[in-house]
Amino acid sequence: MSLSIGQVAERTGLSVHALRFYEREGLFVNPVRRGPSGRRIYSEDDVDWLTVCIILRASGMPLPVLSRYADLVREGAGTEEERLTLMREHQARVTTQIGRLTESLDLIRFKVAVYEDLVDQGAAAHQCHAPSPAAGEEGTPLLRQEAVVE
Amino acid sequence: MSLSIGQVAERTGLSVHALRFYEREGLFVNPVRRGPSGRRIYSEDDVDWLTVCIILRASGMPLPVLSRYADLVREGAGTEEERLTLMREHQARVTTQIGRLTESLDLIRFKVAVYEDLVDQGAAAHQCHAPSPAAGEEGTPLLRQEAVVE
DNA sequence: CTAGAATCTAGACCCGGCTCTAGATCAACC
DNA sequence: GGTTGATCTAGAGCCGGGTCTAGATTCTAG
Numbered sequence: 001m002s003l004s005i006g007q008v009a010e011r012t013g014l015s016v017h018a019l020r021f022y023e024r025e026g027l028f029v030n031p032v033r034r035g036p037s038g039r040r041i042y043s044e045d046d047v048d049w050l051t052v053c054i055i056l057r058a059s060g061m062p063l064p065v066l067s068r069y070a071d072l073v074r075e076g077a078g079t080e081e082e083r084l085t086l087m088r089e090h091q092a093r094v095t096t097q098i099g100r101l102t103e104s105l106d107l108i109r110f111k112v113a114v115y116e117d118l119v120d121q122g123a124a125a126h127q128c129h130a131p132s133p134a135a136g137e138e139g140t141p142l143l144r145q146e147a148v149v150e
Numbered sequence: 151m152s153l154s155i156g157q158v159a160e161r162t163g164l165s166v167h168a169l170r171f172y173e174r175e176g177l178f179v180n181p182v183r184r185g186p187s188g189r190r191i192y193s194e195d196d197v198d199w200l201t202v203c204i205i206l207r208a209s210g211m212p213l214p215v216l217s218r219y220a221d222l223v224r225e226g227a228g229t230e231e232e233r234l235t236l237m238r239e240h241q242a243r244v245t246t247q248i249g250r251l252t253e254s255l256d257l258i259r260f261k262v263a264v265y266e267d268l269v270d271q272g273a274a275a276h277q278c279h280a281p282s283p284a285a286g287e288e289g290t291p292l293l294r295q296e297a298v299v300e
Numbered sequence: 301c302t303a304g305a306a307t308c309t310a311g312a313c314c315c316g317g318c319t320c321t322a323g324a325t326c327a328a329c330c
Numbered sequence: 331g332g333t334t335g336a337t338c339t340a341g342a343g344c345c346g347g348g349t350c351t352a353g354a355t356t357c358t359a360g
Contacts, residue, residue, distance in 0.1 A: 006336065016337080017319055025317095037326055039337055052257070059254035063317070080272060084265035091258045098251050101244055104209035107202070108241045115234035122230060156306065166307080167349055175347095187356055189307055213347070 002033075003042040012050050019050075026067040027053055029074050059094045152183075153192040162200050169200075176217040177203055179224050209244045 009016045019040075023032055029049055033041040049070075056066055069086055072079040159166045169190075173182055179199055183191040199220075206216055219236055222229040 004336080005338095015319075018317090020338090021318060037337085038339095039326080055254050055257050057317095059251055059258065080265050080268045084262065084269055087258060087261045087265060091255065091262055094251055094255050094258060098248055098255070101209055101248050101251070104205050105241070105244050105248070107205050108209065108237060108244060111237045112234065112241055115230050115237060118230045119234055154306080155308095165349075168347090170308090171348060187307085188309095189356080207347095 001044055003044075003047065005040045005042070008042045008047060008050070011047055012054065014050065014054070022050075022053070022063075025063050027063065027070050029070050056090070059090070060097060061090055065090070151194055153194075153197065155190045155192070158192045158197060158200070161197055162204065164200065164204070172200075172203070172213075175213050177213065177220050179220050206240070209240070210247060211240055215240070 003011070005016050005019055008014075008019060012019075014022070022028070023040075028046065030046075032046065033043070035041050053066055056069075057063075061069075065086065069083065072083050072086070153161070155166050155169055158164070158169060162169075164172070172178070173190075178196065180196075182196065183193070185191050203216055206219075207213075211219075215236065219233065222233050222236070
């Protein structure tokens with residue numbers, strides 16, 4: 001089954017511009033076929049490959065690495081070790097990135113909790129017409145609540 | 151305790167360029183103080199705030215959002231609801247991002263496993279001088295192994 | 301007093317990753 | 331046989347997030 005660039009764009013969610021750009025960047029394993037009038041003709045395999053590319057991109061693989069990977073796949077047998085290395089390196093990057101995000105999430109959750117408390121207190125104070133008696137030590141609350149969580 | 155821009159750069163890991171850039175972008179809660187000769191003087195609070203900024207940046211908060219957050223903190227009491235909203239939105243973004251990365255990791259792990267098998271097979275074949283008898287159906291292995299994992 | 305390091309401002313530059321434009325060609329429908 | 335829409339190429343433009351440069355202070359040590 002052969003597809004036009006517009007159809008591939010629709011199926012993959014990439015723009016036609018991005019598809020041509022990816023081609024220039026060498027991300028395709030096989031050179032994209034052309035019709036008699038020079039128009040691009042994509043196969044289902046191309047779409048499958050693009051799907052993989054999209055996932056790898058979404059996990060932060062840079063275009064040059066993706067291009068290198070495409071090169072290796074194109075070369076075929078004998079490049080498996082390097083592909084393995086490349087994938088393992090990417091796996092490590094993604095894993096550490098998830099770790100970083102998860103750590104950041106700790107701070108973010110803490111901030112959310114702090115502001116939830118403050119907003120609740122504010123609402124309560126507004127209800128009982130008293131200036132937040134349970135607030136405890138105020139001091140410089142707007143600075144203190146910005147303190148690092150560590 | 152007051153710090154020079156170089157000292158802050160050293161403590162935070164940001165470059166002096168980045169520090170001045172962040173200031174222009176309005177990321178500081180308080181305008182950075184200046185010495186008599188016009189040089190920047192940072193406080194420990196500035197460093198603490200920067201530490202928070204670095205974590206939020208690491209989790210993908212764009213500079214304009216960070217700047218908006220700094221604005222709200224500067225304005226002080228009465229902006230807690232908006233700060234809560236902002237933080238919750240960021241929390242949601244980070245959570246979905248972790249989800250995306252974790253999904254991607256599935257594919258990456260799968261690829262790693264496939265290449266590990268291939269490399270092992272290749273090594274075994276090399277040892278016993280037989281062309282990988284356990285490989286089963288070969289067909290178009292270099293294409294099939296690139297198939298989407300879903 | 302002077303050399304070298306740090307800082308200042310304003311603005312140019314870079315990089316990654318697209319996105320958009322212009323002008324031409326081609327396909328399809330009425 | 332026009333008109334409309336999709337596609338083509340080459341190249342410019344954009345956005346985010348810094349980075350770097352130039353030229354002028356200013357600080358610090360010997």
